[in-house]
Amino acid sequence: MSVQHPGILAVAVVAILALIGGYVWLQRRRARTLAGTGLTTGRPRRDALRRHLPQAMFLTAAGLLLISVAQPQATLPVAHAAGTVVLAFDVSNSMKATDVAPSRLAAAKAAATEFVASQPGSVSFGVVAFDQGALTTQQVSEDHDATTAAIKRLQVNGGTSLGQAILASLTVIAGKPVTLPNQDSGQPEPDLGYFGNATIVLLSDGEDTGGPDAVAAAGLAAKAGVRIETVGVGTVEGATVEVGGYQVATSLNEDLLTQIAQATAGSYHRADNAQTLHDVYQSLDLRLTTERKPVELTGAAAGIAVLLLTIGGILMTTWFGRIL
Missing domain, CATH: 1.20.1300 (3 helical TM bundles of succinate and fumarate reductases)
Structure with a gap:
């Protein structure tokens, strides 16, 4: 004293x-x-x-x-929210569906913006947009205004690869390219290091239309100490979207999103309307750290x-x- x-x-x-x-x-x-x-x-x-x-x-x-x-x-010792949060947004065509008003992606962006604004400066954010591939639109930063701007720029396009989303998020966290090893060639798993204060928030309707294997990618995250919180945006009943002049039915795939979260000791959250999506963000279990x-x-x-x-x-x- x-x-x-x-x-x-x-x-x-x-x-x-x-x-x-x-x-x-x-x-x-x-x-x-x-x-x-x-x-x-x-x-x-x-x-x-x-x-x-x-x-x-x-x-x-x-x-x-x-x-x-x-x-x-x-x-x-004082406990406070800290560390890294990567927001991985599904921007595939199915996110245009309006079963969550005004659309799945628009509702996800609005809730995410409020979530970022509510977090202390000790929490750093990164943003990843994914469809069939994945693109880092905001490197990890404590600049919450830049994170909000990156979220607002997101637009729908293409199919969905949850595996690419996880690998791209791990790349942001580890600061180096992360890929799944080729099991047939006996390639060893990459050593990413340990990031026990990092969380990936994966926002998607869960429809996976391309590789790599999302659960295997989640396994890499688990070994690196990274937890994945999955948020299912949409309804089980689903909706119809127009893609290339065709009407395509799309619905929420909760099973895959649950498997991904459980592989990292994270949780799956259903968000079937704008209000529950907002509530999900407020209930996300971010890592707490203690600092003297x-x-x-x-x-x-x-x-x-x-x-x-x-x-x-x-x-x-x-x-x-x-x-x-």
């Missing part, structure tokens, strides 16, 4: 000792006065406790108030002092019918 104003603390300590000394002197003087009159000074232990307890509370409260002026502080920071204790000391003064006053009024 330390104080921001050591000089004031020294004065406070002297004042506290003076208060205690003054109280002891008054009690001894009172005892001598009673002895001089021939009156007994012996009292039962209970009466002595009742006589001194309120005053002890007042003295302690006065000491705490004096110490609080010196602004004491302690270095404590100096915490000022002035408020705590003053609060305890006020409590002691209140209790002491109640005891004095109850026992003696007066405060002093």
Whole structure:
């Protein structure tokens, strides 16, 4: 523990000792006065406790108030949201569907924008847009305004590859290209390092129209300590979208999104309308980290002092019918 104003603390300590000394002197003087009159000074232990307890509370409260002026502080572990969050948006043609108004992608973008704005500066964001391939549209940054601008630029196009989305997100987190190994050739899995404070938020309707294997890609994420939270945007009943002059039916594939999340100890969240999508963002379990920071204790000391003064006053009024 330390104080921001050591000089004031020294004065406070002297004042506290003076208060205690003054109280002891008054009690001894009172005892001598009673002895001089021939009156007994012996009292039962209970009466002595009742006589001194309120005053002890007042003295302690006065000491705490004096110490609080010196602004004491302690270095404590403080939990706060921190780390890296990569928002991976499905921008395939199926995200034009309007079963989530005004459209799946528009609702996802609006909720994501609010989510970014609500996070502290200690959370860094990256943005990945994916269809049949994947494109990093915002590198990891603490600039939340740049992240919001990147989200607003997203447009629908092409098919869907959830595997590419995960690999592109891992590339952003690891800072180097990440690909799935060729199992047939015996190629070893890449060593990405460990990123226990990173989370991928994968927003999609879950319709996977191309490789690589999304669950295998999620396995790479799990080994790197990266958790994937999947958000299913759309309804199970689905909707119809026009692609190249054709009407194509599209519906939410929850099974695949659930498998991806579970592979990394993450969670799947269904968002079948704009409000639930907003609620999903607010309930996302971001990584918490602890950091030792100096915490000022002035408020705590003053609060305890006020409590002691209140209790002491109640005891004095109850026992003696007066405060002093």
